[in-house]
Amino acid sequence: MSSFYDRYSTERRRKGSVLCVGLDPDPARLPEGYDRGDIIPAIRSFLADVIRATGELAVAYKPNLAFFEVLGPRGMELFADVLEEVRSLAPEALIIADAKRGDVGHTAERYAKTFFETYQCDAVTLRPYMGMDTIDPFLAYRERAAIVLCHTSNAGAPEFQESGEPPLYLRMAAAVATRNEETGNLWMVVGATRDPASIRRIRDEAPDVPLLVPGVGAQGGDLEGVLEAAGQDVLIYAGRAILYAAPERDGVARAAAAEAERLVRVMRTYLS
Amino acid sequence: MSSFYDRYSTERRRKGSVLCVGLDPDPARLPEGYDRGDIIPAIRSFLADVIRATGELAVAYKPNLAFFEVLGPRGMELFADVLEEVRSLAPEALIIADAKRGDVGHTAERYAKTFFETYQCDAVTLRPYMGMDTIDPFLAYRERAAIVLCHTSNAGAPEFQESGEPPLYLRMAAAVATRNEETGNLWMVVGATRDPASIRRIRDEAPDVPLLVPGVGAQGGDLEGVLEAAGQDVLIYAGRAILYAAPERDGVARAAAAEAERLVRVMRTYLS
Numbered sequence: 001m002s003s004f005y006d007r008y009s010t011e012r013r014r015k016g017s018v019l020c021v022g023l024d025p026d027p028a029r030l031p032e033g034y035d036r037g038d039i040i041p042a043i044r045s046f047l048a049d050v051i052r053a054t055g056e057l058a059v060a061y062k063p064n065l066a067f068f069e070v071l072g073p074r075g076m077e078l079f080a081d082v083l084e085e086v087r088s089l090a091p092e093a094l095i096i097a098d099a100k101r102g103d104v105g106h107t108a109e110r111y112a113k114t115f116f117e118t119y120q121c122d123a124v125t126l127r128p129y130m131g132m133d134t135i136d137p138f139l140a141y142r143e144r145a146a147i148v149l150c151h152t153s154n155a156g157a158p159e160f161q162e163s164g165e166p167p168l169y170l171r172m173a174a175a176v177a178t179r180n181e182e183t184g185n186l187w188m189v190v191g192a193t194r195d196p197a198s199i200r201r202i203r204d205e206a207p208d209v210p211l212l213v214p215g216v217g218a219q220g221g222d223l224e225g226v227l228e229a230a231g232q233d234v235l236i237y238a239g240r241a242i243l244y245a246a247p248e249r250d251g252v253a254r255a256a257a258a259e260a261e262r263l264v265r266v267m268r269t270y271l272s
Numbered sequence: 273m274s275s276f277y278d279r280y281s282t283e284r285r286r287k288g289s290v291l292c293v294g295l296d297p298d299p300a301r302l303p304e305g306y307d308r309g310d311i312i313p314a315i316r317s318f319l320a321d322v323i324r325a326t327g328e329l330a331v332a333y334k335p336n337l338a339f340f341e342v343l344g345p346r347g348m349e350l351f352a353d354v355l356e357e358v359r360s361l362a363p364e365a366l367i368i369a370d371a372k373r374g375d376v377g378h379t380a381e382r383y384a385k386t387f388f389e390t391y392q393c394d395a396v397t398l399r400p401y402m403g404m405d406t407i408d409p410f411l412a413y414r415e416r417a418a419i420v421l422c423h424t425s426n427a428g429a430p431e432f433q434e435s436g437e438p439p440l441y442l443r444m445a446a447a448v449a450t451r452n453e454e455t456g457n458l459w460m461v462v463g464a465t466r467d468p469a470s471i472r473r474i475r476d477e478a479p480d481v482p483l484l485v486p487g488v489g490a491q492g493g494d495l496e497g498v499l500e501a502a503g504q505d506v507l508i509y510a511g512r513a514i515l516y517a518a519p520e521r522d523g524v525a526r527a528a529a530a531e532a533e534r535l536v537r538v539m540r541t542y543l544s
Binding site for chain 2 (some may be wrong): 024026064066067069070071072073074075076077079080100101102103104105106107108110111113114117118119127128129130131132133134149152153154155156157158159160161163164168171172175
């Protein structure tokens with residue numbers, strides 16, 4: 001099995017894209033025309049339509065666990081089924097479990113096993129504020145990737161993340177860069193909508209750690225800025241802008257493909 | 273419905289206990305005598321035996337989500353079944369979902385709905401380092417509690433949690449105390465094994481926020497120290513020391529009850 005990064009860079013080259021499609025299925029926003037009588041298979045059909053329509057442009061898919069867990073045990077069956085849809089409809093695409101887990105010792109080992117063995121995902125998002133040692137059980141899976149939250153865009157982010165001098169998120173970026181020199185399977189999540197310049201500051205601390213950048217798409221405004229600051233080793237994700245581009249089932253595939261193409265067209269002007 | 277805190281203090285008084293039993297079922301440590309042919313019902317029987325044996329002494333049960341998630345979708349059915357066992361075998365006990373979630377905006381709302389509506393837990397553990405605003409969707413359920421990680425005992429904890437002056441975990445404790453003055457449904461998790469004095473420092477910053485203190489029991493050594501430093505508004509949890517007190521099914525109930533009794537006897541010398 002190739003490493004996450006090798007698979008990523010092969011797909012980036014082949015597809016001319018750094019697009020990651022976020023899968024956050026909200027029953028309340030399900031387009032008209034899917035059978036709402038049983039919401040679980042309806043969501044599965046809907047996500048399959050989106051995956052089929054974007055498979056040639058998406059380097060990765062990122063299901064958000066919260067949207068599956070809220071549906072109870074059947075939601076986790078849906079999660080497993082959606083992973084199967086990705087493997088069958090977009091076989092080379094990477095699967096990132098957006099789970100934002102983070103815990104110590106034995107519990108961290110269980111979470112690593114959950115996402116890398118039970119569900120066979122290629123990467124998982126994690127929160128490293130308890131200490132880099134909490135990430136180690138994930139890094140032990142050398143062919144998979146640990147994508148750690150470095151800096152987020154929510155209004156409350158400054159309170160702790162930006163405290164201290166240098167700010168905590170930059171000290172974390174430096175710690176991640178150091179650890180990644182040994183393991184080579186770390187990525188970082190960097191939110192860019194509130195403070196686009198933070199990407200450049202993080203790049204100064206961690207020039208070689210690839211970045212997963214959320215929050216581009218719905219507005220679409222700062223895609224160029226992100227690409228310029230982050231460099232080539234990046235995945236940029238769009239969720240709702242692709243998922244909810246059409247109000248009705250008949251239009252879902254066409255609208256999702258069109259939005260993905262629009263984003264990838266911009267990406268290609270920056271990819272070498 | 274009474275608030276989490278009211279239910280807690282009623283049970284503390286009635287049971288003369290601040291014991292929280294951690295439910296972290298590890299298939300590899302399942303005592304002999306349970307049918308390992310189908311591990312899910314075997315774990316359910318095992319945990320039911322522990323709950324039945326400790327129900328009169330435990331104020332709360334704390335299932336650790338990682339140990340259920342790793343078993344796949346059926347693991348989440350098991351989680352729901354174990355909650356039913358608590359409600360039926362120890363009807364007044366509180367249920368704390370040890371999930372350590374933490375995310376922004378819509379995702380945080382989904383996680384709040386997952387634990388407070390889908391699974392009807394009484395409290396959930398959370399990680400507030402992305403900012404206190406990420407906790408708000410949980411605080412909106414006023415009868416439930418949000419238990420935020422303030423300080424942990426893992427070897428890597430100093431790296432970020434103790435950085436700055438005053439250290440980050442104390443600034444977080446102060447922020448939690450301020451927010452709790454408005455909402456009244458915050459608790460904090462404080463790990464005590466590596467640095468027992470940190471409980472007293474956190475108490476200085478947040479005298480009125482109740483504490484959930486893990487890591488006591490297996491050794492048992494510092495239970496007195498924790499009780500002295502934390503005061504009356506506390507839950508102290510023991511997991512493996514109670515769960516794995518006996519190597520065989522026949523001894524599980526008796527050994528779990530004996531270990532719970534031993535801990536509660538010490539607690540009673542500190543409870544007024």
